[in-house]
Amino acid sequence: MSGQNESPYYFVPHPSRHPITAALGLLVILGSLAAWVNGETWAPLTALAGLLWLLYVLYHWFGDAISESEGGMYGKRVDLSYRWSMSWFIFSEVMFFGAFFGALFYARQIALHELGSLDYKLIWPDFSAVWPNNGPAALVSSFKSMTPWPVPTINTALLLSSGATLTVSHHALRENHRNKAIVWLAATILLGVCFLFLQGFEYFHAYNELNLTLASGVYGSTFFLLTGFHGFHVFLGGTMLTVVLVRLIRGHFTADHHFAFEGAAWYWHFVDVVWLGLYVVVYWL
Template sequence: MSSKHAAPYYFVPGPSRWPMLAGISLLVTMIGASGWVNSATWAPAVCLAGIAATLVVLYFWFGDAIGESESGMYGKRIDLSYRWSMSWFIFSEVMFFGAFFGALFYARAVTMPWLADLDHKILWPDFAPQWGNTGPAGLVDNFNTMGPFPIPTINTALLLLSGVTLTISHHALRAGHRGKTAFWLAATIFLGAIFMGFQVYEYMHAYQDLNLKMTSGIYGSTFFMLTGFHGFHVTMGAIMLSVILYRVLKGHFTPDNHFGFEGAAWYWHFVDVVWLGLYVVVYWL
């Protein structure tokens, strides 16, 4: 959001078809997804069509909001509304990752010692409570765990550096240096792309060399769920920043009014913080 004029009222948008179309496209997506997991032949096409329709709706819906902002319809109250909305959205993301971190903690700190105590030695006498085991019944194929070197450590440095470049870009925007803003914002997106490239390589290494898969017991499922969803969030954050970069190049935002930039920056910094937790808990402990 970046209004060029301070509207003295609380803007109320007119009737819009986008919420209804978004609901329909999401319904089609979920119908296709439910059929896909049940091996229905028609389902993949329906699911992909629903996703494509959702993206089209979001493109035009966000375009309307950007047009309203740039035409000066938004004032301080709308700015505050957007800030609270983004704050609650990020809080929901905290709870999302908190659930997976909680599952990891429960498996390591509660379940494994419980399965290895004296009461269960009769059932599973050979079970050892070290993290990365093949399960109490030994039904999981042998695999190697993922260590912190070198790729996870490189990715940590990349994300920390991207947080610095994004902060420099933000300060440049506040100072009115649009060229510097665009340069450092593009650098942030580039660092995010390198991060994702390394993560793809890490997954290939896990499958081919370590035999580490989603089916590798609780270790494999928590590893791929946490790192995979984080990678998805990095991708979404990079897309958000790419849209912001396009808007910067189009002349949007002012030094005093640029919440679109700030909201995307909040999200990116949140992704950085989540990765630091992943780096310590998943790769080191």
């Protein structure tokens, strides 16, 4: 955000083609997905084309925003609007994961005990309200539940370490030690990549050795939805940090003006906190 001292009182961007082109890509993706679930053979290709088009649009859209920032067009008011926008975005993500945690709580603490009560003993006399289980009618094939050791615990250490390395990088940037900030930010991204590889190994182990799949009742569905969406958010946060790393290497940001770094860091720390909740609720309880 160089040149911010000469920035205008408030910046009004020029008319842009990006919103309509992004909407076009989303329309193609959603239409293709609807056709895909209805068995159309051409739908996967058009869905991929729509996704590639959307990524192309976003690349240029964010590129324009970066050019405006580095051109000194963003002052304090634009910086404040970005901060509020990122805060509300993270709040929406809190609500997103809150819905899944709420579903897990309902299944374990309400529905499970209700099905195991005396009211249902005549229907399912052999059912025991113990988590996890194969369901009251035992329609789900037998599976083993996931344990916190070793992969989830190692992943917890990786994410907590990544939060520490990211903080070191941020402080280095604030002290104008660019090379140090680059090294520690690269270490953060590497730890995130290791997390995703280990999560992929965990899924392979679950499917092939534990018979734990998305079809393994409410336990399997909540496990994979919670951990899978979290993994996607790790990937998204890692992508943000990678863009910030490239910008750092190119000489972007100053010690006082680097909200792109801060916004990505907020998101990464949010992902860390969500994982701690998952680690306790999903793997230990």
